[in-house]
Amino acid sequence: MLSIPGDDPRTPDVQVGPVDLTARVDDALAVQALAFGLSDDEIDVRRHIVLRHLMYPGCRSFGATTDEGKLVGFVYGLPNQRTHWWSTVVEPYLRRTESDSWLDDSFVITELHVHPGYQARGIGRALITVITDGVTQSRSILSAIDVESPARHLYRQLGYQDLARQVHFPSAARPYAVMGATLPLRRPGAVASDA
Numbered sequence: 341m342l343s344i345p346g347d348d349p350r351t352p353d354v355q356v357g358p359v360d361l362t363a364r365v366d367d368a369l370a371v372q373a374l375a376f377g378l379s380d381d382e383i384d385v386r387r388h389i390v391l392r393h394l395m396y397p398g399c400r401s402f403g404a405t406t407d408e409g410k411l412v413g414f415v416y417g418l419p420n421q422r423t424h425w426w427s428t429v430v431e432p433y434l435r436r437t438e439s440d441s442w443l444d445d446s447f448v449i450t451e452l453h454v455h456p457g458y459q460a461r462g463i464g465r466a467l468i469t470v471i472t473d474g475v476t477q478s479r480s481i482l483s484a485i486d487v488e489s490p491a492r493h494l495y496r497q498l499g500y501q502d503l504a505r506q507v508h509f510p511s512a513a514r515p516y517a518v519m520g521a522t523l524p525l526r527r528p529g530a531v532a533s534d535a
Contacts, residue, residue: 342466344404352406354458356466359403359414362394367411368403368453375453393418393450402471404454404463413454415467419477420446430483430518433504442503442520447475449482452491464494469525479522483507486517495519499526 341357361368368390369383378386393399396418404413420427420443427443434440449471454463472480484491486505500519507516 342470344462344466351461352408354404354406354412354461354463356402356404356413356463356470359401359405359411361401361403361414361416362391364403364411364414365390368414368451371411371414371455372451372453374456375459390416390451398475400471400474402467404458404467412458413463413467415449415452415471417447417449417451417471417480417482419475420444420448420481424448426450426483429509430504430507433507434518437504439503439518439520442479442481442518445477446479446481446520447472447477447523449480452482459490464491465498465528468494468498469527472523472525475523477523479520480525481518481520483509483516483518486515492517492519495521497526497528 341355344354344356365387369386372378373383393416394401399416399418401414401416403411405411422431422443426448431440431443434442449468452464452468484495499521501521502517503520504518507518509516
């Protein structure tokens with residue numbers, strides 16, 4: 341369990357560790373709804389998707405909780421398979437940039453969200469590093485909305501680089517970028533390399 345202290349006495353400490361997302365799917369989706377701006381209909385659709393993903397072999401999930409047990413952030417992911425829906429959507433984009441080999445021997449960060457009131461405290465960094473530290477794959481891939489954002493900045497600090505941009509998922513209003521990083525992820529203070 342990793343402890344992240346509060347910013348001041350009014351901000352509670354947060355513990356990052358394994359979480360049973362199947363049991364806490366509604367808590368996780370409430371965090372995602374706030375962080376990502378989801379409607380009730382979108383939450384209902386995502387509930388089924390998350391529960392299905394959690395049954396995949398090798399799926400891992402971690403949460404950030406307050407001392408009172410409130411879930412304020414979560415991450416889950418799984419070993420990539422080219423037959424997974426996400427891979428079938430991104431593969432043509434990765435092929436265009438000659439990056440489709442990233443779909444092999446990769447751990448996909450499927451979802452990573454932190455409650456807006458707890459952002460900018462290192463919780464997202466802690467969640468993504470703890471989940472990837474325990475995998476056997478040599479690299480990690482993810483997709484993020486293709487705009488310059490705090491999330492994209494964090495991913496770059498961790499060593500993720502753009503593999504494909506302007507990726508369009510069915511029913512997504514905005515395009516995404518697919519990013520990849522070799523594991524282990526870069527730590528604070530490590531020298532960045534744009535190789």
